[in-house]
Amino acid sequence: MGVNGAYACVVRTKVASTNGGKPMKDTIFIKPGQMAIEDVDKPTIQAPDDVILHIVRTCVCGSDLWNYRGIDATAPHSQNPGHEAIATVDAVGSAITTLIPGDFVIAPFTHGCGHCAACRAGFEGGCLNHDDNFSMGAQAEYMRYQHAEWSLVKIPGQPSDYSEDMLKSLLALADVMATGYHAARVARVKTGDTVVVVGDGAVGLSGVLSAKMRGAKRIIAMSRHEDRAALAREFGATDVVAERGDAGVAKVMALTNGEGADAVLECVGSEQSVDTAVQCGRPGATVGRVGVPHNAKMDLRPLFFRNTQIAGGPASVTTYDKQVLLDAVLRGEINPGKVFTKSFKLDDIDAAYQAMDKREAIKSYVIVD
Amino acid sequence: MGVNGAYACVVRTKVASTNGGKPMKDTIFIKPGQMAIEDVDKPTIQAPDDVILHIVRTCVCGSDLWNYRGIDATAPHSQNPGHEAIATVDAVGSAITTLIPGDFVIAPFTHGCGHCAACRAGFEGGCLNHDDNFSMGAQAEYMRYQHAEWSLVKIPGQPSDYSEDMLKSLLALADVMATGYHAARVARVKTGDTVVVVGDGAVGLSGVLSAKMRGAKRIIAMSRHEDRAALAREFGATDVVAERGDAGVAKVMALTNGEGADAVLECVGSEQSVDTAVQCGRPGATVGRVGVPHNAKMDLRPLFFRNTQIAGGPASVTTYDKQVLLDAVLRGEINPGKVFTKSFKLDDIDAAYQAMDKREAIKSYVIVD
Incomplete structure (x- = not known):
């Protein structure tokens, strides 16, 4: 990216x-x-x-x-x-x-x-x-x-x-690896965290590897391509969610005891992927986004009431x-x-x-x- | 707030x-x-x-x-x-x-x-x-x-x-004090930082005090009311900028050697104040916002290319x-x-x-x- x-x-x-x-x-x-x-x-x-x-x-x-x-x-x-x-x-x-x-x-x-x-x-x-x-x-x-x-x-x-x-x-x-690492760094992934990675392209997979390097305990990769999911697991993903959108968010919530993740790596850049990333985080979670944004304007008010943090950009x-x-x-x-x-x-x-x-x-x- | x-x-x-x-x-x-x-x-x-x-x-x-x-x-x-x-x-x-x-x-x-x-x-x-x-x-x-x-x-x-x-x-x-402190905490104000505080209401002034508590070296308060500016100085502001909008941003840049601040506390919640806050930060700066947002949708692309981080919400x-x-x-x-x-x-x-x-x-x- x-x-x-x-x-x-x-x-x-x-x-x-x-x-x-x-x-x-x-x-x-x-x-x-x-x-x-x-x-x-x-x-x-x-x-x-x-x-x-x-x-x-x-x-x-x-x-x-x-x-x-x-x-x-x-x-x-x-x-x-x-x-x-x-x-x-x-x-x-x-x-x-x-x-x-x-x-x-x-x-x-x-x-x-x-x-x-x-x-x-x-x-x-x-x-x-x-x-x-x-x-x-x-x-x-x-x-x-x-x-x-x-x-x-x-x-x-x-x-x-x-x-x-x-x-x-x-x-x-x-x-690509530095960009995945950037997502994890700006999302402040630290030892013991639960991390969701949105996007299973090369950057998303690098994000999984980076979250692992930074000590994440649980890494949920959102992927619906078997070859990519396999590499995500090899790189450290503990769970793979194939669903997208609301169904994907529901699956992440089910996997996290209804709490959501400490950090979310947004590695796509679409409107839907950013929305999914925001929803997958617990209150106060940081979304580290490295997908070049192609989305329209965003309503920041829902982020405010959940204290969701948005970080990221060029690595x-x-x-x-x-x-x-x-x-x-x-x-x-x-x-x-x-x-x-x-x-x-x-x-x-x-x-x-x-x-x-x-x-x-x-x-x-x-x-x- | x-x-x-x-x-x-x-x-x-x-x-x-x-x-x-x-x-x-x-x-x-x-x-x-x-x-x-x-x-x-x-x-x-x-x-x-x-x-x-x-x-x-x-x-x-x-x-x-x-x-x-x-x-x-x-x-x-x-x-x-x-x-x-x-x-x-x-x-x-x-x-x-x-x-x-x-x-x-x-x-x-x-x-x-x-x-x-x-x-x-x-x-x-x-x-x-x-x-x-x-x-x-x-x-x-x-x-x-x-x-x-x-x-x-x-x-x-x-x-x-x-x-x-x-x-x-x-x-x-x-x-109000906890809300000002929240702005400083989510903006990750730390020892030695240069901090800009947008807004000179009770929350903004509490933000100045909080930035001081967290060790900020330079605190630039944006205020155009003399009584509030005086309290800002008493609370730890090292500089006061009376200008707003683009003129205010230019003044902040002049005060920071053209670099911008490490952290910005946004304590108003209007579209203009958020825009000012984003522009006052250096690349990779965090804007801690605690003004209840009344603004419309925001284009996040300019934030992306400067790696500006947006954090904040209820304290x-x-x-x-x-x-x-x-x-x-x-x-x-x-x-x-x-x-x-x-x-x-x-x-x-x-x-x-x-x-x-x-x-x-x-x-x-x-x-x-």
């Missing part, structure tokens, strides 16, 4: 030799339902704190599908806002002191400065020092990564040192990776890469989108190099 | 002798702009966990004014929902083990059971064991206090042991009184009773309402016995 839908995309033309004629493969949004690989100019350093990344692995995000499905669609023939990657550093701007060419990194979709009030508080998606806080162009051979000094997360060694399964888990730290990817997630992956304590259930080559990017669109993959993994 | 506006009021008739003919003085809402004292039947024990309270001091709440001003008005000739009192225990139901007649108590406007999931988490306004969680009828000689076993807060000694100033501070613990009066506020008052560490700037006798209840309606009093204090 990224938030790039809110950002304008670059309209790409086929390869031109304006920058010395070095072409690269890039994913182009042709029209709703059709992605293609075309040659475009390789990106170049444009600011002192830029880094050019050579992409190793990328993937397709649920939020990319809004575009693919023609909802919030960008202009025809524009660069698709892929925003998840692990990569090696190809070139660094003059202000970069933390990285050198050849370093292996996670490329978080958020680009914080690391020292403003927002970043210090662990909310770098709202970094106060620049407005262009989000990635795009990751579904390509190379991408320009702006404000890279603090934001990129160094991985020990080189890509060849890791198994494909480990690369998948490292890639999950560019967005703090760099913060979580550096604080807890990268170590947990490298030690083998978590395997968030299991959300990647189908693999594709970059040339087959349209098939990668299709597999997610048709729910044949929980999340599509794309091998670039 | 109470939440009784959400509850239907009892329509009273002049004294009838249905319960033995014991009359008492009660406040009656005649019509918008007119309150009167009339004789009605003295209330009786109706449930095993009832307590009949002999009111010592009561007061008028900002939320009572919605009715008085003809907004959300109740039926003509109904009992007004006064919900703040200190009192002595007149009679107890058969299930009451914590109190005996003669005890001196704070009568919180919330009536939690003390042991359900909501109460255990410190959100007794949403007590799961009964729906009638709120007081009414406190502007009278006697009131029936339902679900009293855990909820009433015992004060050492008798009313005659305390100065009038101390009685004022004890009365403030029935709602947890018993919890805060027992945990921290009563001790702080009895030790003289806080003087929340200073919000009562005019005193009235119960017979002059209409004048007490008028003084608040015309902003001649921050909060009107009513002497009953």
Whole structure:
């Protein structure tokens, strides 16, 4: 889950030799339902704190599908806002002191400065020092990564040192696992809590894993797809509720002695999912929402009388990776890469989108190099 | 601030002798702009966990004014929902083990059971064991206090042991001080924080005092009334912003190096005040709102992209009184009773309402016995 839908995309033309004629493969949004690989100019350093990344692995995000499905669609023939990657550093701007060419990194979709009030508080998606806080162009051979000094997360060694399964888990730290963790963090999941997770996509499943990491005692995953429910259980779900809407809420209440959950992770973003999330919490519960909201205005009065708290937004990817997630992956304590259930080559990017669109993959993994 | 506006009021008739003919003085809402004292039947024990309270001091709440001003008005000739009192225990139901007649108590406007999931988490306004969680009828000689076993807060000694100033501070613990404290607690105000308080009524001023108690380093009170600004400073405000709306937000930003506050206490409940509160916070800030919401639906998307958190609702009066506020008052560490700037006798209840309606009093204090 990224938030790039809110950002304008670059309209790409086929390869031109304006920058010395070095072409690269890039994913182009042709029209709703059709992605293609075309040659475009390789990106170049444009600011002192830029880094050019050579992409190793990328993937397709649920939020990319809004575009693919023609909802919030960008202009025809524009660069698709892929925003998840692990990569090696190809070139660094003059202000970069933390990285050198050849370093292996996670490329978080958020680009914080690391020292403003927002970043210090662990909310770098709202970094106060620049407005262009989000990635795009990751579904390509190379991408320009702006404000890279603090934001990129160094991985020990080189890509060849890791198994494909480990690369998948490292890639999950560019967005989806950190976003699930964000839901759990802003919902203040703590030891012993009962947690409901609304949404069984890759983010929801990451939310289950995150609730488990933070010590939740009971984790109720709302899922009606058997493959996803199975992974939810593997990630720590103690109960699975297949019902949706009012029936789903009733089931959660039955499972919680009529009390509701201490915390709810809302990982969809629809009006119904937010409503379900609010109703599943006990009085004073926090709903951590990370589904990019596509709902209309909301009546906050029912929340008031139950003291329901609403938190969430773009994840703090760099913060979580550096604080807890990268170590947990490298030690083998978590395997968030299991959300990647189908693999594709970059040339087959349209098939990668299709597999997610048709729910044949929980999340599509794309091998670039 | 109470939440009784959400509850239907009892329509009273002049004294009838249905319960033995014991009359008492009660406040009656005649019509918008007119309150009167009339004789009605003295209330009786109706449930095993009832307590009949002999009111010592009561007061008028900002939320009572919605009715008085003809907004959300109740039926003509109904009992007004006064919900703040200190009192002595007149009679107890058969299930009451914590109190005996003669005890001196704070009568919180919330009536939690003390042991359900909501109460255990410190959100007794949403007590799961009964729906009638709120007081009414406190502007009278006697009131029936339902679900009293855990909820009433015992004060050492008798009313005659305390100065009038101390009685004022004890009365403030029935709602207004606890409500200000709730705003600060749900906004997670902690040591060193920069806090903005929107609203300079009795609750907003109590919010300033609460932020100070919780260790805030900088407290910016938004107030444009000199008497209230002066009390805000006495309670701990380090800065006062007189501007409202966008100009007020700009002033807060100028005072916080363009960053915004860590926490914002929203103590009004209007659409503009909520909007101001949201804009005054840094990314990831929490808005603790305790103003009963009278606003329309709200677009939550701007909150999402700044990770702004919205929390709040009815205060947890018993919890805060027992945990921290009563001790702080009895030790003289806080003087929340200073919000009562005019005193009235119960017979002059209409004048007490008028003084608040015309902003001649921050909060009107009513002497009953």
